[in-house]
Amino acid sequence: MSARWRLVLGLMLVVASMAPLLPLGLWSVARGWYFPQILPATWTLEPWARALSPRSDIPEAFVTTTAIALAAAALSLVLGIPAGRALGLYRFRGKALVELALLAPVIVPGIAVGLGIHGVFLRLGLTNSALGVVLVHLVPTLPYVVFVMSGVFANYDAAAEAQARSLGARPLQVLWHVMLPAIAPGVAVAGLFAFLVSWSQYILTLTIGGGRVVTLPLLLYAQAGAGRNDQAGVLAVLSLAPGLVILALVARRITGRGVMIGGAG
Amino acid sequence: MTRMMTAIGALLIAGTAQAQDGDALLAMSWDEIVETARGGEVNIFMWGGADTINAYVSDYIGGILADEYDITLNRVPLADTAEAVNIVLGEVEAGAGMDDGAVDMIWINGENFRTMKQGDLVWCGYVDKLPNASLVDFENPAIANDFGVPVEGCEVPWSRVQFAFAHDTARTPEPPRSIPELLDWIEANPGRFTYPAPPDFTGAAFVRHVFTHAAGGADALVGPFDQEKFDAVAADTWEILNGIEPHLWREGVTYPTSITQLQQMFANQEVDLFFTYDPAEIGTAVENGIFPETAMSYGLSDGTLANTNYMAIPVNAANKAAALVTQNLLLSGEAQLEKAQPEIWGAAAVIEPSRASAEVQEGFATLERHPSVVPVEELGQAALPELTPDWTRAIEDGWIRNVGN
């Protein structure tokens, strides 16, 4: 195929990717934009002014969503890095079973376990709290982190650690100076995707948060469900923000090996 | 920023609030109840789809609660009231402590109330304690019965609503003004009408209008569920609805899934008629730019269904004293008048203005309305009582089986 054709096809791919975002962005600066208007007759920043006004739920939901996603990503890393290391470096009996168990939450749809998890959390007193929401977000985030990290550790040279130890390095020093630099890019990718997966959750947040923990996706469905397309547009654009920032930051890195993730957020 | 962090902190420790025993409260005087409530919080779970309603509760009611009683009002927005009922049920089923539930108050009526009442999930017997309850005429059957279920002191009325249709005067100057006219109109204007599929609340209410029409009027359906009568009327209803199906939007192969979808279709000129269980919404939609200024709501000559919505306190509510203070405030003449102002919400009051103060009476007498909203009095001349949940459930299930497949 010639470069020209690749350019045309590439352009089509990009246009198709971007097209659904266009009406979202337009609605966030429109008033009463209905058929047959191709572009809004009334352009206005009023939806943004309203969304950012002190009366609005949106700024607080933005902070809540970010805090929950940070906590869920951090917890997934703490739990997922050791597990990924074990899966990446060791061969042991029952490994396939462990892999299956840790992958299962990706295969079994969230709604199937969400209704049951609600019962678990009720008994633990974790419903209607941000803590409960953070914990339930581990169900979709942890498997991704484990499998990214097991891939990273599969290519990791553990001999360097033994070398450092034989030179007298203490465990903490080995961890800090040998392992961490080697796995840092993988940790970054795993953490960012865990963040994004948590950031996008709706049904688990609603079931466990019981409506008390208000995140951006909850507001998005509420506003779309009330026909407030302008507010839904603002929320949609805001929901894009972290993904775009992250992508800009790691644009180069992500095209490398660390893309075994994402997607089914 | 600090405020938000505090809010997150508060969420993290939610559920550990001080428990309050319902029986102990009922033994107190009103002043003692107010003192118990002071400095506390109240968590109101309510449908959160309208800015105007949200602002009225959070700002107006929340402001008075904070200023006069030092009570913090947390409004929890819901997409569906059943979610709150589910939370209470889950807590009670899990055997969590009886007086530390997350939900202090639910905006509720109809089948959700029936579920809570039958499941002993709702706290009863406190209505006499509220000083402002004297403003309400509890003898009025439209207030004493919630979709035909006797209220019996288990919830406190908040607003009245009545079903209304809407048209765009610029597009459809002569809309049909009764169910028979509508059925003819649908046939004459193929593809220009549809209704949301039950279990959507408003769609189910539309089907009940046709059902009432098929029964020959609302009087035939008053009282408890009657299977024989249902079977006879239902057969006619499904025949009517299946008969108009080929003339509906997309030939009735599919229906909108929500009233919001119908609202958007009306705004986008995909259909010519809209309907709602709260005519004030038409005014709000015009103000928000969703509908053109030529949108107008109207009633039917053969009547439209009306209902009352209520506030209920779950049996396991953690903050019952604050919930009582809030309910009393919601019933005050001033709060009911504020709620009736078209730019605030435009919701019809449940109190008798004649029992309120002179200023409140004056306020109600001079109340203006949004030009797109049909006057309450005009609608009220032909108000049909709602059917009991047994009827509505049977109609919904029957529609899904016989029409909506």
Place this chain on the structure above:
Amino acid sequence: MAGSATSAIEVIGRGHPWLSLAPALCVIAVLFGGGLVLGLAGSFGMGRGGAGVDAWIAVLSEGRVWRSLGLSLWIAFASTALACLIGLGAALLLRRRFPGQGLARLLFQINLTIPHAVGALGILWLLSQSGFVSRLSAGAGLIDGPAGFPALTQDRFAIGIIAHYVWKEVPFIGLILLANMQSLGDDPESAARSLGASPFAAMRLVLLPLLMPALIRAGAIVFAFSFGAWEVPVLLGQSAPVALPVLAWQRFTDPDLATRPEAMAIAMLIALVAALLIRVAMVRR
């Protein structure tokens, strides 16, 4: 603090693999396993006095459930097939250099980061009968009004839902394949070409089989998600039949509490079918 840091190092540093796996396994066992067990118990009506198979009998004997299952299977199969096909094409396209390739690759990845709710809303406003494309068509004089535009959302064939999943998952599949192609390098194909294979044959007979394991794994994830997600069909789906997860949620939030065991049974059915189909796909490989 110092103590906990040391023990953490033991877990990460040396230790037995099980020690490092234990925390993650525990969390998954309690949250996920516990959720499944309680969901299953709930479907048998446990925790509300009685225990029985009433809900399962009701669910399995209901035509609506089977129609919903059929719809969800159609959505999942069609979305997975199209996403894999287009994803493969996109990967083949983007692996070679062309002007603007870097930018195209970057933009190609944006969908990965977009929440499903946002994408579904975007598709709705783009493709509905009064959406952006319809308005462009009306502006160009191709249609008279919304009814003249084909029903692409809330439609019988779930086109809108499938369009969303394809839109969202093509970059997912494409990037996984790109990563695999990079690690394979050009060698296998150029070897085949030097032996006289055409470019197409080299791709089909050499490259594709090498990519197959990754494609099946990624496809399984897409299948499971598009089969079980609620967020997308609730916005883009028609009134009847509804996708199976939407039906489960309708029963879960029904004011009539007697339908909750049925909701749990449908949820378990979703889990069962997803697990079974993916097991079959993995074994066939």
